[in-house]
Amino acid sequence: METASRPGLRERKKQRTRDALVRAALELFTANGYERTTVDEIVEAVDVSQRTFFRYFAGKEEAAFAVQTTVEAHFLEAVRRRPPHEAPSQALRQAVLANWDTIGETIESVVPIELHLRTFRLIESTPALLAVHLRRQEGLEEQLAQTIAEREGVDVDADPRPRVVVALFGGVMRLAGRAWGAGEDFSVAAMRELTTSYLDQMGPALATDWRTRDGEGSGRDGGHGRSGGDGRGDTE
Amino acid sequence: METASRPGLRERKKQRTRDALVRAALELFTANGYERTTVDEIVEAVDVSQRTFFRYFAGKEEAAFAVQTTVEAHFLEAVRRRPPHEAPSQALRQAVLANWDTIGETIESVVPIELHLRTFRLIESTPALLAVHLRRQEGLEEQLAQTIAEREGVDVDADPRPRVVVALFGGVMRLAGRAWGAGEDFSVAAMRELTTSYLDQMGPALATDWRTRDGEGSGRDGGHGRSGGDGRGDTE
DNA sequence: GAGGTTAGTGACAGCCGCTGACACTTGACA
DNA sequence: TGTCAAGTGTCAGCGGCTGTCACTAACCTC
Known part of the structure; x- marks a missing residue:
């Protein structure tokens, strides 16, 4: 319960642990997938106990x-x-x-x-x-x-x-x-x-009628009309 | 008389089990809360094994x-x-x-x-x-x-x-x-x-200005829950 | 209807997310 | 320096969920 003005060693240590957990979690999530990453793997990367992880985050999601x-x-x-x-x-x-x-x-x-x-x-x-x-x-x-x-x-x-x-x-x-x-x-x-x-x-x-030009500049066509500033890519 | 459209005994039994699980689950969820209801309680009410529940639903959520x-x-x-x-x-x-x-x-x-x-x-x-x-x-x-x-x-x-x-x-x-x-x-x-x-x-x-009545066609209205004219009531 | 096939199920073991309890370590502060 | 409390590790355990395998019952064929 420090004053918010100065962190203090304890507080800094806490922040460092938390940041390390976030980084390790995101790194592992993005590398191996969220579900395939276990909390044990995260805490092992930071070298803290699993219990500690759940003291910082209510759940695996929260870290993400x-x-x-x-x-x-x-x-x-x-x-x-x-x-x-x-x-x-x-x-x-x-x-x-x-x-x-x-x-x-x-x-x-x-x-x-x-x-x-x-x-x-x-x-x-x-x-x-x-x-x-x-x-x-x-x-x-x-x-x-x-x-x-x-x-x-x-x-x-x-x-x-x-x-x-x-x-x-x-x-x-x-x-x-x-x-x-x-x-x-x-x-x-x-x-x-x-x-x-x-x-x-x-x-x-x-607009009530998509077929007349009462709103969109480029109008429409039946096929693959590339409309306006819509720079969308693929659909995957 | 069994018509071709009739599901068959096996299929009917399955449907009955599934419906029973849904009812029991919703009943328990709404009565005791979702998290406080365990899958074991649901399957006990229907008298099937826990494994069977997860063959019908990918998770507790899906039943809900x-x-x-x-x-x-x-x-x-x-x-x-x-x-x-x-x-x-x-x-x-x-x-x-x-x-x-x-x-x-x-x-x-x-x-x-x-x-x-x-x-x-x-x-x-x-x-x-x-x-x-x-x-x-x-x-x-x-x-x-x-x-x-x-x-x-x-x-x-x-x-x-x-x-x-x-x-x-x-x-x-x-x-x-x-x-x-x-x-x-x-x-x-x-x-x-x-x-x-x-x-x-x-x-x-x-509308650009909430303080004057220049909305799109309909005047502004201070409270919700207002009744009456939705105007175009044709429901066909 | 006897016999083979297969869908559906139960029983068991086990992983993982998450929590409570308690003892221990360490920074904070007098 | 000693006391206190915050933070942590360890352990035990619950609940959601899955893989495996043997067993039963509905289906299908002859």
């Missing part, structure tokens, strides 16, 4: 999401910092875009960014982890809804719009994330493009 | 979602049956509304509908089950996107709109489901109202 937690907090803070004159949907959009520029350093302070990217793809492709990921995102969306409601001065329980706008936004961002992980360009630039591309599709997708 | 699977298939089929002239967002809306009328019988053929409702609330309030629920919903959304793309004659991988419209729809439906489970009126009428109410908030939530 350690970095995600940091990223999410970073994004939530970015939304809170948006100027209050922005509309809710705009604030969310700008926050996520601005976030891509600074998120790198935040990640790198914990693990190599390349390891984080591999972890992200692992999560998307591992059913058990994907499930947890989606639940966590719902939790984040609830916090976002509270934030938006506060910004606009409405009651989050009486007015459905905060949760609705966040749910719409979250749904589209999931698509962008999925497309990013499934593609081959893992640069920040690619993610920015996918983000704006998908967000810009919200209007057209809700 | 047995009825949900039926409901989802039912809804997917309802979307496929919508007249092709409807816009995608309309087809989804009408399908879910029409679905509430017939879903009761579908459920009742497996377990008492009241047990299903308790199970639904259990899922929403149990983190482990909620995570699986969300992942399953994403799977359903992918199928919906394929269906929509087919209806509109577009390539689901080249045109982002099918997945976008489904993601928007799915996100809002999750909110409606959550509100339903959290409320106190578990009637079908209540769910219909919540559904239309939330769907109608999509436009207003995306």
